[in-house]
Amino acid sequence: MKIKRYWILIGILLIISPIFGIILADMVGYHEPLDIAAEKLGLQDLTEQMNWTPFLDYTVPGIPDEIGYIIAGLIGIFVIFLIGYILQYLAGKKK
């Protein structure tokens, strides 16, 4: 796959992601099956009490959720590539 096509795909996925991750979620008010199962058991989600990151749930402080969701996606992809480049550097050095 050409690298240009890859970046176009990533761009499209990120641009439409708030529709599926934020807007429809608010409209339909859905939960994942895991949440349904946990609710039946009365399990307590400790994510907010234990939180360490400013980007909790793919949000960016001070930015509307829809835009923040796209920026969060870019941050995640940047970190994945950063780890990839470190691995490539280590692999090249070892070679």
Place this chain on the structure above:
Amino acid sequence: MHIPDGFLDPISCAITYLIMVVYGVYAYLKTKGQWTTENISQITVLASAIFATQMLNWPIPGGTSLHFVGGALAGILMNPYFGFFIMFLVLFVQCIIFHDGGITTLGANVLNMAIIDVLVGYALYKLMSKLGKENKNYKLIGAFLGGWMGITLAGIAAGTEIGISPNFAYTLSVTVPVMAIWHFILGIIEGIITAAVLAYLLSKAPHMVKG
């Protein structure tokens, strides 16, 4: 599918972390000598694409949703061992940067999505490829079944993990059916996406299909 902090008891967290570490070492030993810049580049590209795709939830009116997981696809496109590292990279970044999936439950999430989903998806794909003597249509059916059953079994595993708790001994009968039924239904979409991506890559970039 991502189990948050608070859903598992400490013993379950410890056991699943141990499984993650042991399998990670095993996967590394199985791929030793194959960590070329080309393979690392493909791992990075696939991990980032799966990460972006996981941000899209499929809503079902009535209140349920699921997102693409991609474990079967990762295994099919490389192999189940590199597939583990692709999914681990996705889950690690989601956990550390966005707290999507707990830090105490990272081992369980890796077990479900980077081990079970990848292995089940890959096994069904290889089985169908073998039955069809490497025929493309059989491969696509294998990818569909792999994606579908991979996410279904990963969901059942997650249901089992949250159902096994010293405080709630009877709860497996509640969590497993919920997870199994919903993932069985919604997992069809995972199967379709897995087969569609494979079909595209087999025709446009067959060198990327290494599994």
